[in-house]
Amino acid sequence: MNPSYAVPAVALVVVATVLVGAFGLRISRTTSDFYVASRTVGPRLNAAAISGEYLSAASFLGIAGLVLVQGPDMLWYPVGYTAGYLVLLLFVAAPLRRSGAYTLPDFAEARLASQAVRRLAGAFVVGVGWLYLLPQLQGAGLTLSVLTGAPDWLGGVIVAAVVTATVAAGGMRSITFVQAFQYWLKLTALLVPALFLIAAWQADGAPRHAFEEPAGFREQRIVRVDDRVDLKLGRPLTVTVDGTVDGRPHDGTRLTLPPGTHRIERGTELTFDRGTPVPAADRAPGGALAPSRAESREERPLYATYGLILATFLGTMGLPHVVVRFYTSPHGVAARRTTVAVLALIGAFYLLPPVYGALGRLYAPELTLSGDADAAVLLLPGRMLGGTGGDLLGALIAGGAFAAFLSTASGLTMAVAGVLTQDVLPSRGVRHFRLGTVIAMAVPLAASALVGGLPVADAVGLAFAVSASSFCPLLVLGIWWRRLTPPGAAAGMLVGGGTAFAAVAATMAGFPGTGAAHALLAWPALWSVPLGFLTMILVSLATPGRVPAGTAAILARFHLPEELRTEVRTEVTTP
Amino acid sequence: MPADPTERRVLVTGPPRRTRRAPGRPHRPRTEIDEQTTLGHTYVRSLMRAQLRAALTVFAVLALLVGPLPLLFAALPDARRLEWAVLGFCLYAPLVLLARWYVRRAERNERDLVRLVEDR
Structure with missing residues (x-):
């Protein structure tokens, strides 16, 4: 990879991000603009923004690397990331928007009228957000050091600085434009080189043994x-x-x-x-950007696959940066239509990583051994095309990868800073939001410096599993079940999310080494999600006296179309 | 208040959460209608049931579509190309179609309710 092209590409993406953010700043005037873009973002812009925010480094680089190393089973990741939005649409999208709350803690308080549940949800949002920010910063460091040989921490610091500045300055309005811009940037950065690579593959006689197992x-x-x-x-x-x-x-x-x-x-x-045939390397493969845990897959591949499916299908709805986005839609119907557009945009994007994975198996199978599988997407143009053309396309991909770190990190910082400002810092207002932004970014940055070499990769999988076992029951039962009580919700979140967190933390700490117990701990979603739901339901049924008084009114607000709110009032007040 | 609620601008600031609210008096966002009547209840319940039915239908289709795939791939270890094709390229279009079908159904449920209320 030639740094003389890659460095300007990365710099260009950073400058463009700041400029687009500044453009948003000029029209970001009120506090409402700041937090939810005044709730006037139309479906198309909002869908591009949601997709831009969602497609992280794990999607841009990690999936191709995982597919290269472990084969097509890893394609369940993009399928799950996409299908998660379908589940979100079915059970959550419109009612969540109509709830009128801004963050998950707001939702918990509006539905259950309980400060304790609110604080618990806030703690989970901050925890999941930080877990998800960590690999973004580390991925940025890895990309920059692969491209230029810069020290590992530099990429993370650049991303942290740009994101903090953009979010603190412009808030949600500014971020919406930045995210929408970055979706199209990321799609272009993968699509254009992919077309050239496929042409090169055709010219090479279209060899097909990429799909054989193992690669040769x-x-x-x-x-x-x-x-x-x-x-x-x-x-x-x-x-x-x-x-x-x-x-x-x-x-x-x-x-x-x-x-x-x-x-x-x-x-x-x-x-x-x-x-x-390329021999199998026995080391946590897949590199730093996507959840690995290959060894447990070999022991229990079916169990692991179903655990992955459950975690990604149900975990998407609870990711803090995904949820905040829905409040920027003008109404519930727009929130639904936005989600459909998001599905289409994300689905279109995910057609590309498998192409890179398959070509990587053909043209760069040795990355499995050298441990740089995540760099496959970055290295393929140089490997297959060579020359100035290959360098230019490689630079385009590098820019897209940086856009991926920047956009996901912005959204997460926005969500975490929102919770910190509302629930932790003493007073509210735009100035404190800026302080919250700095804190939201400083903690994961410090953590990424501290845990440098540890397999924080699994943090992405952990974030999905924890979210699926804590927020999914809270949202689904909160929206559709009248008898949910505050003690039930708190117990369900603590038991489901807490055990999922403990299980994966134990796996990452290296306990226990092998066997079925290991598989159960490494892929907790299959038991922790039912556990979370069951606890929430049983404790709620055991405390029927604690059903909040206004539940019927709140559920009506969640489900009635906006135009009917005034209609029903005239109906019932003039008998 | 304007007639069209979509044009209303909502200010999302509020009192400080920790300082000003007395304990034991939970805060709850104001609802704009008084739905605490039998009539309102019936409307809301019927709408919720219709929406939940639509959601569960699509969810069941999704589960039937995706659920057997890992078993299928495990049973046919030689069908690698099939796995590549299905997971890599063939699942996204059905997901979008399912989503579009659900949105049309959910919006129709809401329109039906609006028409019902207005006709009375």
Whole structure:
């Protein structure tokens, strides 16, 4: 990758983001503008903004990397990210907008009239938001260091600074334009290079073995192993080794390794012959941007797949940056139509990462071994096209990747800062919102500096699992069930979300090593979501006296179309 | 208040949450209509049932569409191309179509209710 093209591309995206944000600032005048863009954002602009915000680094780089390493099973991620919006549309979209609340804590308080539930929901919003911000900052650092060799922390600091400045200055109105702009930028940045790459693939005779398992080398290829790796071989592998394998040094020796596990030391160069299947590397593959946990997939692939499906399908509706967006729609009908447009936009975008994943299996299969699978999207143009054209397309992708970090981080910061301003900081107003923004970004930035090498990748999966087990029951039961009580909601969120959080935290800390227990802990959604729902329902039924007095009125407000609110009043007040 | 509620501008500021509210007196956003009558109840309940039925129908279709796929792929380990095609390219269009069908149905439910109320 040639930094002399990539650096200007990244700089251009950053400058354009600031400029579009400043354009929004000029028309962002009132507090209402600030928080919810005065609720006048039409479906098309809002849908592009929601999609721009939603398509994070995990979507832009991570999915192709995961598919490259682990094969088509990983395509469940984009399917789940998209289908989550369908579930959101079915059960939540219009009533959530009509509830008139701004954040999830607002919703909890409006529905249940309880300060305790409000504070609990606020704590979960801040926690999920920070968990999701962490990989964005780390991904930015990784991209910048792959592109230019800059130190790991620099990318994160740049993203944090730009996002804090844009959000603090312009609030929601400004962010809406920035996000909408970044959706189209991201789509272009993946689509245009993909067209060139597909043309190059056609010119190459359209080889099809990308879909075979495992991927194979198309030509003789030298692979340099950057980090120590264990190769798991199912059958003998013939390879030329320059370095250390199984503790023995080799200098350009041709070896035939028997089936079993072989340890390749850091810095070793392996030369594979044409047609050799790519061996499986036994290390948390997939890199830093998307949830990995490959080892548990091998033990319980079906269970893991269903856990992933449940977490992404039900978790989307509770992501704080997704929920805040719905309050910017003018009314419930617009909120629904916006969601359909979002589904179409996100679905169109997700057609592209599999293309990169498949081409990566053909043209860059060694990324599986060198540990840079997330860089596949960035490296493919240079690998397949080469020359100035390849460099320019690579720079376009780099710009798009930075747009992905910026937009998702902006939305999360906005949501977390909103909660901090309303519930934690002593007084309200735009000035305190700006203080909240700084705090919202400072904490994950400090955390990403502290936990540097840890597998924070799993934070994205953790965020979805926690959201699916805490906010999904709260939203669905709150909107559709009259007998929900504050103690029930609090207990359900604590038990469902709390156990999901504890389970994945235990997995990330490395406990326990193997077996069914490990799979259950690594993919908690399959048991923690039913647990959350069940706790919420049972505790609510056990405390029937605590059903809030105005529940009927609140539910009517959630479900009645806006034009009917005044109609019903005239109806019932003139008997 | 203007006749069309969509044109109303809503200010989202309020009193400080922690300082000014007395404990034990929960805050609740003002609703603009008094739905606490039998008539209002009946309308709301029937609308909620219709909307929930539409939502559950689409959800069931989604579950039937997606639910068997992992089992299918596990049963056919050689059908890699099928898995690539289905997960990579074929699922998104049905998702959008399901969403559009649901929105049309939900909006019709709401229009029916509006017509019912206005006809009386």
